[in-house]
Amino acid sequence: MILTAMALMGLVDNFVVVIADTAGLWQFQVIRSAMALCLLVVFARWRGLRLRPRRWRPVVARSFVLSCGLMIYFAALAVLPISEAVAGLFTAPLFILLLSMVFFGQRVGALRLGAVAAGFAGVLVVLRPEAGQVGWLTLVPVVSGLFYALAQIATREWCGGEAALTLLFGFFAAMGLWGLAGLGALALFPQPVPEGAAGFTLRLWGQMSGAAWAWTVAQAVFSLVAVGLIIRAYQSVEASFVAVYEYALLIFAVLWGWLLLGDRVGPVTLAGIALIVASGAVIALRGRTSDGPVPDPGPPDGRIAPPKN
Numbered sequence: 001m002i003l004t005a006m007a008l009m010g011l012v013d014n015f016v017v018v019i020a021d022t023a024g025l026w027q028f029q030v031i032r033s034a035m036a037l038c039l040l041v042v043f044a045r046w047r048g049l050r051l052r053p054r055r056w057r058p059v060v061a062r063s064f065v066l067s068c069g070l071m072i073y074f075a076a077l078a079v080l081p082i083s084e085a086v087a088g089l090f091t092a093p094l095f096i097l098l099l100s101m102v103f104f105g106q107r108v109g110a111l112r113l114g115a116v117a118a119g120f121a122g123v124l125v126v127l128r129p130e131a132g133q134v135g136w137l138t139l140v141p142v143v144s145g146l147f148y149a150l151a152q153i154a155t156r157e158w159c160g161g162e163a164a165l166t167l168l169f170g171f172f173a174a175m176g177l178w179g180l181a182g183l184g185a186l187a188l189f190p191q192p193v194p195e196g197a198a199g200f201t202l203r204l205w206g207q208m209s210g211a212a213w214a215w216t217v218a219q220a221v222f223s224l225v226a227v228g229l230i231i232r233a234y235q236s237v238e239a240s241f242v243a244v245y246e247y248a249l250l251i252f253a254v255l256w257g258w259l260l261l262g263d264r265v266g267p268v269t270l271a272g273i274a275l276i277v278a279s280g281a282v283i284a285l286r287g288r289t290s291d292g293p294v295p296d297p298g299p300p301d302g303r304i305a306p307p308k309n
Contacts (some may be wrong), residue, residue, distance in 0.1 A: 010252030024203030026182030034175030046251025069147025119279035125272030
């Protein structure tokens with residue numbers, strides 16, 4: 001489920017620059033969320049599935065935490081090089097391991113900790129963040145990684161009994177509300193907007209091109225499927241076991257970029273990708289042999305599981 005989700009996200013993320021050329025970030029979030037929410041409602045009615053949470057507070061809290069993390073990440077893109085922003089977001093698996101050990105008493109051996117650290121090192125090799133002094137701006141994307149880690153732990157620990165469609169609806173509703181909030185803020189406090197993709201975060205509302213509309217629709221559909229798969233994965237097993245496979249997003253992003261856009265991949269990038277894959281293999285094998293059995297994943301169709309005695 002995680003690998004399929006990363007393949008879909010890696011595909012559409014290569015074309016965000018097409019959307020950013022004529023649209024604004026907040027406009028994009030509102031339109032994408034509206035599309036995704038409509039699709040969710042239609043699908044839920046067709047399949048007879050419920051969208052209403054069993055418990056409102058955990059679902060609202062998870063949606064808020066996850067949307068905060070992603071919006072902080074998008075904000076970091078406006079003030080930092082993308083390499084630093086993405087590297088900060090990919091500290092999430094490290095936070096998941098630490099939080100799982102401290103607050104939930106999960107057993108995580110030294111080998112798995114070392115493997116996740118190696119995976120993060122592979123991310124740095126692939127992205128090659130620029131050297132410089134560490135200031136508070138540099139820590140902004142790391143905060144997004146912390147929020148993302150909290151949200152993925154919450155998916156299982158707080159919302160394990162919720163349907164995947166319910167969590168999907170909460171996530172896209174939260175992102176849409178962030179988009180509306182951003183549009184409201186820019187309407188009250190207009191900012192100078194650079195041309196093209198450079199004005200993505202400051203543009204109030206742009207006249208979107210046909211290509212931008214096409215890829216926004218693709219973002220809505222593909223991200224809906226991908227986030228749903230991620231939710232089911234985090235509901236199925238412990239967060240620290242699943243998290244490392246999100247590194248595959250880098251592999252698929254490079255692969256799609258090479259196949260579709262002709263982006264060349266150098267030996268240093270390939271070495272970083274190999275390190276990421278190796279760390280994932282170590283964690284998977286070590287997790288099954290040393291950390292005990294994998295919990296029962298529950299119903300495969302996304303419906304609510306009955307309570308266990």
